[in-house]
Amino acid sequence: MIPALLAHWLEVSAPAVTMALKRLKRDGFVEVGADGIVRLTATGRETAYRTALRHHLIERMLTEIFGMEWHEIHEEAERLEHAVSPAFEAKLKEKLGEGGACPHGNQVLPESPAQRKQRGETQLSDAVEGQRYTVISLHERDPKxxxxxxxxxxxxxxxxxxxxxxxxxxxxxxxxxxxxxxGHPAAEAVWLRPETGR
Ligand SMILES: [Zn+2]
Incomplete structure (x- = not known):
């Protein structure tokens, strides 16, 4: 990842990214190569996975245990994921498991479009005219x-x-x-699987 892309993606200023990267580097989570590319260290990767898993488990708790709808949980999950203790997190993991999909249809870590296409999934923006599909998952980073x-x-x-x-x-x-x-930005965010036999 290059810092400019991070700034764009997170919608923050370049100096804010520089500051955050400095801290992450100091704490051993990222390294910056001579080519300027920022890479996660093994510790960074592990921490990123745990953060993603916590978000995933809280989303699943809100829908599977408390019956909230997939379009209602974003803010709740964003708040709660900073508040859960490791002990509570372990309980959630025990109860829900790590393997399931979140209410938006996503796994803990994002999969590449290539991986998904190999499984026969397609984005709505690329879907075939006349064909019936089931919605599998939604890109979930944007609550709007x-x-x-x-x-x-x-x-x-x-x-x-x-x-x-x-x-x-x-x-x-x-x-x-x-x-x-x-429109295209919304259609691109929707992943589908073709329905067969219709
Ligand atoms: Zn989700």
């Missing part, structure tokens, strides 16, 4: 996007049919409530 998808009737497990991939890069889909048209 999640609310937008929810208000358009799109969520994990939803069945839909692709009506047309349009010239302006939008895609028209058929849902139980009728036809919806999604």
């Amino acid at each position: 996007l999640l609310l937008f998808l929810h208000s358009n009737g799109i969520g994990p497990g939803q069945s839909l049919r692709v009506v047309s991939q349009n010239y302006d890069k939008t895609v028209s889909i058929e849902l139980p409530a009728g036809i919806s048209i999604l």
